[in-house]
Every structure is written in C-alpha cells, then in structure tokens.
Amino acid sequence: MRAVVFERYGERAEVREVPDPAPARDGVVVRVEATGLCRSDWHGWAGHDADITLPHVPGHELAGVVEAVGPDVVNWRAGDRVTVPFVCACGSCADCAAGDHQVCARQSQPGFTHWGSFAEYVALDHADVNLVAVPEELSYATAAALGCRFATAFRAVVAQGRVKAGEWVAVHGCGGVGLSAVMIAAAAGARVVAVDTAPGARELAREFGAAHCVDPAAVGPGGAAQAVRELTGGGAHLSLDALGSPATAAASVSGLRRRGRHVQVGLLPAAAGPVALPLERVIGWELEVLGSHGMAAHAYPPMLELVRSGALRPDLLVTATIALDAAPAALASMGTAPGRGVTVILPGA
Structure with missing residues (x-):
C-alpha cells in the first residue's frame, strides 16, 4: 500500500x-x-x-x-x-x-x-x-x-465542561478542536467568546455561533483573559484551552468567573516549557481545572x-x-x- x-x-x-x-x-x-x-x-x-x-x-x-x-x-x-x-x-x-x-x-x-x-x-x-x-x-x-x-470537543464541552444554556463559554484557539467546541457550545444555547490570532479562524468561529471574537495580539495589557472578563460581565462560566500552550492555558483559567470551569484539551508537550497557572485564583474562587482526552x-x-x-x-x-x-x-x-x-x-x- x-x-x-x-x-x-x-x-x-x-x-x-x-x-x-x-x-x-x-x-x-x-x-x-x-x-x-x-x-x-x-x-x-x-x-x-x-x-x-x-x-x-x-x-x-x-x-x-x-x-x-x-x-x-x-x-x-x-x-x-x-x-x-x-x-x-x-x-x-x-x-x-x-x-x-x-x-x-x-x-x-x-x-x-x-x-x-x-x-x-x-x-x-x-x-x-x-x-x-x-x-x-x-x-x-x-x-x-x-x-x-469533534468528538474530543463534544466530550470536553458537554461531559467534562457540563455546559448549560445561557452560560458564557470561552474557547482559546480556534483550530479544528476549538471551532468544534464553538459550534457545540452554541448549539447547547451558550454564548461563546472565541479567541484566536488568525483572522480566518475568528471568521469561522463567528459563522459557527460565536457571539464575540477576540484577537489576543490586539488587546490591552490584561490580554485575552481581561477581554473575556469584560465581554462576559465578570468571566466565563466555562473556558477551554483548545490550542495547548502555557499562555493559552493560563489565559483560559484567568478568564473565568468565580466557581468557573477550565477544561484543558490542547496538548502541552514538554518542549513548551512549564505551565504557570494562577493557583491562588483557583483556590480563592473555587475554580475547577479539568482534563479531557477524547x-x-x-x-x-x-x-x-x-x-x-x-x-x-x-x-x-x-x-x-x-x-x-x-x-x-x-x-x-x-x-x-x-x-x-x-x-x-x-x-x-
């Protein structure tokens, strides 16, 4: 063959x-x-x-x-x-x-x-x-x-993320997994903020139901996390890192509201270096940090x-x-x- x-x-x-x-x-x-x-x-x-x-x-x-x-x-x-x-x-x-x-x-x-x-x-x-x-x-x-x-995103949003209609969902990275997550969350009745540096990816995210799109390279000092908090009136209920990098993982956690849920979907290889999550916020705001694997x-x-x-x-x-x-x-x-x-x-x- x-x-x-x-x-x-x-x-x-x-x-x-x-x-x-x-x-x-x-x-x-x-x-x-x-x-x-x-x-x-x-x-x-x-x-x-x-x-x-x-x-x-x-x-x-x-x-x-x-x-x-x-x-x-x-x-x-x-x-x-x-x-x-x-x-x-x-x-x-x-x-x-x-x-x-x-x-x-x-x-x-x-x-x-x-x-x-x-x-x-x-x-x-x-x-x-x-x-x-x-x-x-x-x-x-x-x-x-x-x-x-698509199946990975479905389980991440529905089973691990426990999405509910009316919630705010942030999706960091709008490649195949991220765009799937945008579509699935929007179909569940959630309001979605899609975060990606690529204009084409943001365009597709909007087509698939995102209410807002954020270019993390074009926002202020607070970065994508602050942009998500402002757009959602206090932070996302559910946030996914669908790309897999120290920056997107940290931004996903930091963009949550109190008692929010972060789901890590994107792979974080050792070559990416250490991942510094804001654990003081995880504790003080009782955030959930979850993995999702297919x-x-x-x-x-x-x-x-x-x-x-x-x-x-x-x-x-x-x-x-x-x-x-x-x-x-x-x-x-x-x-x-x-x-x-x-x-x-x-x-x-």
Whole structure:
C-alpha cells in the first residue's frame, strides 16, 4: 500500500510503498477513505510523543470501509462503513470496565502507538470495543473529522465542561478542536467568546455561533483573559484551552468567573516549557481545572444523533481536501501556518 512515512523527527515525510497491514485476532483492517490532518499529528512528527517508534506512519482521525476481519471479531464484517476514536481501548482493564475507555490503561492510538491512517489501509485492534458505524448519510470526510477533534470537543464541552444554556463559554484557539467546541457550545444555547490570532479562524468561529471574537495580539495589557472578563460581565462560566500552550492555558483559567470551569484539551508537550497557572485564583474562587482526552466509542450515539438531526454540522468544519501526495508538505506546515478549519486527506484520490 501507499503511505506517508517519516524516518526522522522534524524532517520531511514521503509517500512510499510499504507492506499491507494484517488484522489481529480481535482486530480489523480498514480501507481508509478519509483521514484528518490534525495538530496532534504534527506534534508526533515533531518528536513530542514518546510512543512513536521510527520509521512511522502518522494519522489518527479516520473513516473508511472494513477490508479484513480477525477471527475473534463478532460485530463487524467486510464492507462495513466505520470510524474510530483516536483512543482505542483494550476493553478488559478496570478503566474500561468502568466505561472510561478514553483513559484505558492499555490503550492504543493509531498514528502514535502503531502506524496510522495516512495510508491506504490501517490496522485497528479490539474492533468490537472501538469501531463506530458511520451512517450512510454521513460522508467519509465528515466522519473522519469526528474521531479526534469533534468528538474530543463534544466530550470536553458537554461531559467534562457540563455546559448549560445561557452560560458564557470561552474557547482559546480556534483550530479544528476549538471551532468544534464553538459550534457545540452554541448549539447547547451558550454564548461563546472565541479567541484566536488568525483572522480566518475568528471568521469561522463567528459563522459557527460565536457571539464575540477576540484577537489576543490586539488587546490591552490584561490580554485575552481581561477581554473575556469584560465581554462576559465578570468571566466565563466555562473556558477551554483548545490550542495547548502555557499562555493559552493560563489565559483560559484567568478568564473565568468565580466557581468557573477550565477544561484543558490542547496538548502541552514538554518542549513548551512549564505551565504557570494562577493557583491562588483557583483556590480563592473555587475554580475547577479539568482534563479531557477524547471520547469512548460507546459515547458516540448522542453526538451522532445531533449530527443526523442537523443540530450539529461537523461537515462545515471541513474546509479543504487533499490527496495523499500533498500530505507531507501539509503536515510540515502545521507548525507555522495558521489553520482554517479542518483539512482532510483522501488516500484514494
């Protein structure tokens, strides 16, 4: 099969022929119809993930068709349209028994713990635990965007953030996760302040329901946190760092009102340096500081129902599609070029 492969961190990947994968006894091989280009893929390519062994094929947001099935798989057959969370659970540990598949102690992640979906085919383990059926009316490109960014944002806003209608929600960083969070919070009836330095990202955030947009590079000495407090009349009830940097994490916490909730979604690699959160405010104002790490396959149905009804429109997040041959350059550019929506790779194009 053809796949995007890199042999050294931070050096240009290339498209080459590699051996086809085979399914594990409890796994499947999926023919990749679409796969998202995510900033997490860039973090892996840049050397920020200790799970990666070189040479490596990135890619963790995917949708496609089951091509081959291991002998122990019960619920899936060749030809099924599927997607998968980026955290693939083992299904048998204590965390999985509690329903917390997204923090499975023995989790695997395509594109990180093993070769991923920037390829024509990808192997996925524990298929009966992790695969999600893709409705016929959902395109593969839209379904691919669900597995990491949209599903991650959905759980961060709805389950971890406990959003309520009428609340103020601040979203720091309006890439794929952030724009998804804007759309989901607005659909829940919240009023959203979107924070991003890129004009295109702020424009999309407004289109997806943001009441206010803030350019953190253009505000006064108090920065984005003060701007959020002023726009919301005292601070956000819920704030998300959807980018992942010391500055955005601190601004998210500092922009909350008393008893507000901060959810950290964006990755903070060690290379970013120490993160200084205003813990005196966390204590004095009884703030909550929460993490959010994907969403388990069994939690997809409510989100898919909102997508099916048209209440949520993840298809609008897909702003570009590219062929597999264009993926190496697009991956490398994510460290410097501001994103606008979600780019999806079509390996068969």
